[in-house]
Amino acid sequence: MQPHITVVGLGSGNEDQLTLGVWKLLQAADKLYLRTDQHPMVTMLTMNNIAYESFDALYESHDTFEGVYEAIAGELIALAKSATAGIIYAVPGHPMVAEMTVQLLRDRCSQEGITLQLLGGESFLDQAFLRLGFDPIDGFQLLNGTALSVHSLNPQLHTVIGQVYDTFTASDAKLTLMELYPDDMEVVVGHALGVVGEEKIHRIPLFELDHLQDYGNLSLVWIPRTDEDKLRNRTFARLHEIVEVLRSPEGCPWDREQTHQSLRKNLIEEAYEVLETFDEEDPDHMAEELGDLLLQIMLHSQIEAEEGGFTVLDVIEALNEKLIRRHPHVFGEALAGDANEALQNWQQIKQEEKRQKGIDPEELPLLSGVPRELPGLMKAYKLQKKAAAVGFDWNRLEDVLEVVESELAEVKEAIAQFSKKEQQEEIGDLLFSVVNLARFLKVEPEEAMTGANRKFFERFGYIEKQLRLKGKNFDQTDLQEMESLWQEAKKVLYIDNN
Template sequence: MTASITIIGLGTGDPDQLTLGIWRRLQGAERLYLRTEDHPMVHMLQDHGIAYTTYDNLYEAKASFPEVYEGIAADLIRLALAEQGEVLYAVPGHPMVAESTVQILREQCPAHGIELTILGGESFLDEAFTRFGFDPIDGFQLLDATSMTTASLQPQMHTIIAQVYDVHTASDVKLSLMEMYPDDYEVVIGHALGVRDQESIVSVPLHELDHAEGFGNLSLIWVPRTEREDVRNRTFNRLHEIVQILRSPEGCPWDREQTHQSIRKNLIEEMYEVLETIDDDDPDAMCEELGDVMLQVMLHSQMEEETGAFTVYDVIQKLNEKLLFRHPHVFGSNQADNSEEALQNWEQMKAEEKRRKGIKPEQQSILSGVPRDLPGLMKAYKIQKKAAKVGFDWEKIEDVYDKIDEELTELKEAVGSGDADHTLEELGDVLFAVVNVARYLKLDPEEALSSTNRKFLRRFEYIEEQLRISGKSFDQTDLLEMDRWWTEAKTRT
């Protein structure tokens, strides 16, 4: 006799909805196993003297739901192989809706030579569509409360969240939903839908979701679809749609006219505005400015989407693939116990990427990879760091101090010669030598200069403030007075 497992659905719990065929299989079962006894239809089995075995003990014995489901599937396979006959396994609702054990059995039974048969039953979704009163063709998604994330939410679709076993799970769901929906957004809780004398449907504002009572194995949450702008505006798809509209013939004339080259500098400017908010430790401003940077990415991506070259989703895919590939110590088998080892992994995988593109890293210049249009100080810093990795470096910082003195002397001579081009060259040499000092001190010269710029601005603004208090203009003061205010400002900043 061939080993076989037949899976049947017990429906939502209403005996009137159980098919005659399923009931006959239950009555004639020699070996009946239930995933859980916690289901309304079990009373009907008991009333008719139908024997069964449940796996409720595994819920206590195992540490997680996945372990429970694996354990149930393994035992059913063992039973089918041991007795070489049919094992009847009954689950709540429909076997193919939110039943992990069924999916595990579908994957594993063929390898064991076990014949698997699945017989339907009324799904909780059938009752949900009826009781909540929406048509799934309008757009519908089913999510598991134990594993859902904000990223899976699509507010323009009706969302049913199942497996809301208890108030703790409901609290986790609430927190995920509140990342997308307003606190007062109305959601609907359904308990035991379709079960006579047990069904309960209640609407609550989202922030009160986990204050409701009655959560259990037969609880669902319905989040109605919406076109509300305050909800849609929290989605990436809405951003993509807006940028498409701006660039369309019916959109903004200015946006339509832009090219990569015309808005090239905007990206740089927006990045510097982000840096300013970081320096000011201003999270609200940072949030806004990061959005402006994102807009530049969206505009450039949209321009290429219009030519068919790539879309913003291609950009996202390449970034995701790069992050996964360059972090083998997180997403692979490599190890990294500290940031230095993590950086080594990153560089190794970066070199491997080049090889896969037909580029031989060992044949490239040590100084390759430094962006052409970086600000001067930043570029000098990166060039020096790359050169230092192969030993082209000063032995001690005192040598760098001497080099600065040497370059200053040459700068003075160049100034004295009146040769502007030579003076410019020597000034660059002085700055390059100063960058070497910053590198030796493990300080970023760009950050150091930015800090000094901010300090100068604060002190100069103090001079301007004192002039206003005195009722003077710059024409009515002198360097001696301004220097005194400058000294005062130094004590305040």
């Protein structure tokens, strides 16, 4: 006879809810095994002289639940193979609801030549629907309290969190929930729902979730669904929906008219506004500007979605796959001891991706790969860096300074003798040589320029403020007075900034 395991559900704990078919099997069982004897139905088994063995001892001999469940499944398979008749394995609730040992048996029994039969029982969800009074058709999800992630949360779904065994699990769940939900939002904790004399239902603010001391094997947490804007506005789905509405016929006339080309300058401006916040000590402002930049990505994605190109979900998918693919030292088996090795991995994988697209990296121009639309100083820096990598570079600082001085002399000559077009060309050469000097000194020219702009802004603002204090405007002053205030600003602002 082929080895046989029958898995039955003991229900939610109320003996009146136990199915007749399961009860008959329990009474007739030759060998009955329980995952745990910590369940209200065990009392009924004892009262009816039904013998059983439990696997509770395995919980003490393993450090993780996963280890316990693996051990239980292994023992059941061994017991089934050695038994002369089939064995009965009873689990709390329903065999297919939050029961990892059953999932392991489903995966392994066929490979081991064992017949596996499952018989349902009332799960804790049945009592949750009854006792808490919500209909899952409105939108429902069941999550594991021992592995809760904020990325799984959706405020528009009723959320039941099972396997909240103790205050430690409740504390971890609370911290995760508070990433999305307000601290004082009411949540419901249910213990032994539907079990006469043992049921407890607590309605408490979220921040008190780990204050309760009566958690156990039959505990759950319920967060009612809500369409409240404050919560929905913290989800990516809501952002996606809003952008779709803005671009719809019923949306905003300005947003509807935008194209990739018309939004070019907006994308650049928003990126630079984000950069400005890096020098401020204002996280709220940074969050706001990052949001404005994210909006540009959403708008461009929505334009493509309307034209049948791609959606923002395609953008996210491609990015996720690229990040995983280019970080084999994180998501694979490659090694990277430091940032340089990680960067080398990244570059090697980029080259391989090009080959897979039919592009030979060896045949590409050395200076390819520098974005055409980069700001001038940044683009010059990257071009020079690529050229320097193959030895096209000066060896001494003195040589670089000579080039800068030579280019400055050519600018002076162009001013004296040549046209505006030639003057522009010579000024470009001078700027390019200054970028080369910055690179040689390991100074980011764009950052240096940003600092110079900021310094000019502050000093000129000081001049304007001092004139105002004197009751003057710019029409009532001259260059000599402004130069004097400029020199004063250099001293005053230097002291303030240091």
